[in-house]
Amino acid sequence: xxxxxxxxxxxxxxxxxxxxxxxxxxxxxxxxxxxxxxxxxxxxxxxxxxxxxxxxxxxxxxxxxxxxxxxxxxxxxxxxxxxxxxxxxxxxxxxxxxxxxxxxxxxxxxxxxxxxxxxxxxxxxxxxxxxxxxxxxxxxxxxxxxxxxxxxxxxxxxxxxxxxxxxxxxxxxxxxxxxxxxxxxxxxxxxxxxxxxxxxxxxxxxxxxxxxxxxxxxxxxxxxxxxxxxxxxxxxxxxxxxxxxxxxxxxxxxxxxxxxxxxxxxxxxxxxxxxxxxxx
Amino acid sequence: xxxxxxxxxxxxxxxxxxxxxxxxxxxxxxxxxxxxxxxxxxxxxxxxxxxxxxxxxxxxxxxxxxxxxxxxxxxxxxxxxxxxxxxxxxxxxxxxxxxxxxxxxxxxxxxxxxxxxxxxxxxxxxxxxxxxxxxxxxxxxxxxxxxxxxxxxxxxxxxxxxxxxxxxxxxxxxxxxxxxxxxxxxxxxxxxxxxxxxxxxxxxxxxxxxxxxxxxxxxxxxxxxxxxxxxxxxxxxxxxxxxxxxxxxxxxxxxxxxxxxxxxxxxxxxxxxxxxxxxxxxxxxxxxxxxxxxxxxxxxxxx
Numbered sequence: 373x374x375x376x377x378x379x380x381x382x383x384x385x386x387x388x389x390x391x392x393x394x395x396x397x398x399x400x401x402x403x404x405x406x407x408x409x410x411x412x413x414x415x416x417x418x419x420x421x422x423x424x425x426x427x428x429x430x431x432x433x434x435x436x437x438x439x440x441x442x443x444x445x446x447x448x449x450x451x452x453x454x455x456x457x458x459x460x461x462x463x464x465x466x467x468x469x470x471x472x473x474x475x476x477x478x479x480x481x482x483x484x485x486x487x488x489x490x491x492x493x494x495x496x497x498x499x500x501x502x503x504x505x506x507x508x509x510x511x512x513x514x515x516x517x518x519x520x521x522x523x524x525x526x527x528x529x530x531x532x533x534x535x536x537x538x539x540x541x542x543x544x545x546x547x548x549x550x551x552x553x554x555x556x557x558x559x560x561x562x563x564x565x566x567x568x569x570x571x572x573x574x575x576x577x578x579x580x581x582x583x584x585x586x587x588x589x590x591x592x593x594x595x596x597x598x599x600x601x602x603x604x605x606x607x608x609x610x611x612x613x614x615x616x617x618x619x620x621x622x623x624x625x626x627x628x629x630x631x632x633x634x635x636x637x638x639x640x641x642x643x644x645x646x647x648x649x650x651x652x
Numbered sequence: 653x654x655x656x657x658x659x660x661x662x663x664x665x666x667x668x669x670x671x672x673x674x675x676x677x678x679x680x681x682x683x684x685x686x687x688x689x690x691x692x693x694x695x696x697x698x699x700x701x702x703x704x705x706x707x708x709x710x711x712x713x714x715x716x717x718x719x720x721x722x723x724x725x726x727x728x729x730x731x732x733x734x735x736x737x738x739x740x741x742x743x744x745x746x747x748x749x750x751x752x753x754x755x756x757x758x759x760x761x762x763x764x765x766x767x768x769x770x771x772x773x774x775x776x777x778x779x780x781x782x783x784x785x786x787x788x789x790x791x792x793x794x795x796x797x798x799x800x801x802x803x804x805x806x807x808x809x810x811x812x813x814x815x816x817x818x819x820x821x822x823x824x825x826x827x828x829x830x831x832x833x834x835x836x837x838x839x840x841x842x843x844x845x846x847x848x849x850x851x852x853x854x855x856x857x858x859x860x861x862x863x864x865x866x867x868x869x870x871x872x873x874x875x876x877x878x879x880x881x882x883x884x885x886x887x888x889x890x891x892x893x894x895x896x897x898x899x900x901x902x903x904x905x906x907x908x909x910x911x912x913x914x915x916x917x918x919x920x921x922x923x924x925x926x927x928x929x930x931x932x933x934x935x936x937x938x939x940x941x942x943x944x945x946x947x948x949x950x951x952x953x954x955x
Contacts, residue, residue: 396728400761407758411747418746418782482740489708489738490759490802491731 396491408500413507416470426465427508429567430458431515437581439523442478449613451524454609455516456552457580459540460600462512464575467547468554468567475555476563479572479644498552505551506544513540528611536618543603549633550599556640574600584615599629658686661806661837662707662725667678667716669702669861677704678861679716684806684839689832691852691869692841699861700841701739704810707839708736721805732760735804737795739811746782747826749775749794752783753801773797789820796824800831807831807838813847841851849873879915882907883932887925895921905930 416422442450478484519527559568578600584592595601602622608614662684669677677699692700705711706718709726722729757763770776773793813821841892843891848855849869856867878899885908889901897914912918
């Protein structure tokens with residue numbers, strides 16, 4: 373007699389229970405997606421090294437440049453401009469740090485490897501990272517709106533507030549794709565350096581701190597290649613402070629760059645050989 | 653210990669795997685039978701983790717056939733029936749033990765109750781503690797609980813007790829024994845011979861990516877029911893093979909190591925042939941020596 377049969381005869385508890393439901397039911401799939409997202413948010417919130425720079429920093433910047441320095445003059449141009457561009461900054465940070473650095477870390481520590489031996493759908497993992505970026509981005513945008521409307525006195529039409537929020541949060545898509553690409557290539561600690569090398573220069577060159585027209589021409593040309601520039605232009609268009617290029621142009625470039633980032637990420641995962649994007 | 657000849661649950665057949673120019677597995681054959689604890693024994697770098705990674709579907713098969721429950725190792729229907737404890741540097745430090753367990757339970761259709769998992773891994777008092785605040789032994793126990801979350805039929809434990817103190821190690825051993833009693837099948841990699849001896853029904857010794865021996869721990873031991881003679885000598889390994897009671901020979905640094913059933917006669921002969929012989933020791937060949945001799949042999953075969 374084999375041992376397995378003996379145990380079954382004894383009624384070996386959970387081992388002999390029916391194992392008919394091997395496929396993920398939609399309800400359980402949803403449960404995994406939501407739980408993964410919830411713990412991703414909880415995990416990041418408990419990490420001050422992430423929460424403070426990415427969530428608090430844009431608000432402090434706004435308080436300083438938007439409220440204190442920006443409200444002395446005759447117009448509200450500065451606090452309105454930086455509301456849009458710091459909003460971009462605020463959405464960019466969680467996407468790059470949470471997604472990019474988070475993914476690189478989890479590849480490094482082996483968490484991702486361990487999870488991939490379980491039935492966890494890869495989609496749940498990516499969904500959790502995007503949701504976390506969206507939730508933190510929303511928190512920053514709401515904080516900025518509050519400061520702008522209450523402290524700086526920025527007055528927009530209601531449609532403008534909603535449109536601005538929508539445009540800013542849609543930035544999660546290209547920026548998470550960028551984070552995915554960084555996370556797929558960079559390893560552990562170097563990911564923080566890579567993200568900073570992308571994050572700060574791109575923020576600056578995209579006109580998130582100073583309008584692009586104040587830069588020398590060559591820097592303006594560089595800006596045209598950067599996703600944060602096009603995203604910022606879309607946000608600025610809502611408050612009629614953009615450089616005047618067309619919306620379809622910005623959207624097309626953002627979509628094209630998103631696809632490029634996804635392709636770069638896919639290549640990275642192929643090379644690593646452990647994370648079959650789009651597989652099971 | 654009784655040997656179980658149950659049906660094969662998982663297997664590697666003539667599997668070769670390379671990392672760039674490095675040959676990690678060299679035509680390895682491995683069979684896992686239902687209900688057994690299979691010890692995969694070998695020194696660091698022998699290819700144990702590569703073998704496990706292939707069985708888990710986290711590496712692509714380059715050459716040979718890998719089968720788990722009759723399917724591809726990464727298949728969805730395989731994943732729900734198997735659990736794994738890997739050598740990873742950790743899971744999220746900021747989540748509590750309870751949260752980690754809750755998340756992993758959610759992945760499976762018929763998970764074990766959280767309270768039972770905590771009890772099996774001895775984590776009852778640590779449920780609310782963040783993973784990052786646990787000791788090394790406690791972290792391993794969490795990994796063990798996560799491996800069991802889905803109530804797996806087949807469990808892979810990759811060096812589960814590495815870095816644990818004696819108490820923590822023995823505690824994990826008794827948990828693994830309890831799993832065996834519950835009818836689960838376990839594949840355990842280790843470079844610790846005591847561990848294989850204490851837990852395994854069957855041992856496969858892997859070295860340089862090849863299987864160099866297999867059998868019950870007792871059989872592996874009996875292959876070396878002798879003494880290990882160690883000395884610095886100008887006598888070469890080939891010459892020793894014709895000496896009394898010869899079993900195995902190898903070299904370690906300057907030392908020649910000879911495994912023999914008749915140590916007195918062999919030593920007499922060695923001393924007779926080399927007056928300059930130095931630093932002589934004779935020790936009983938426990939499983940450790942058996943293992944050293946086996947792996948040394950493998951090394952010579954390869955190179």
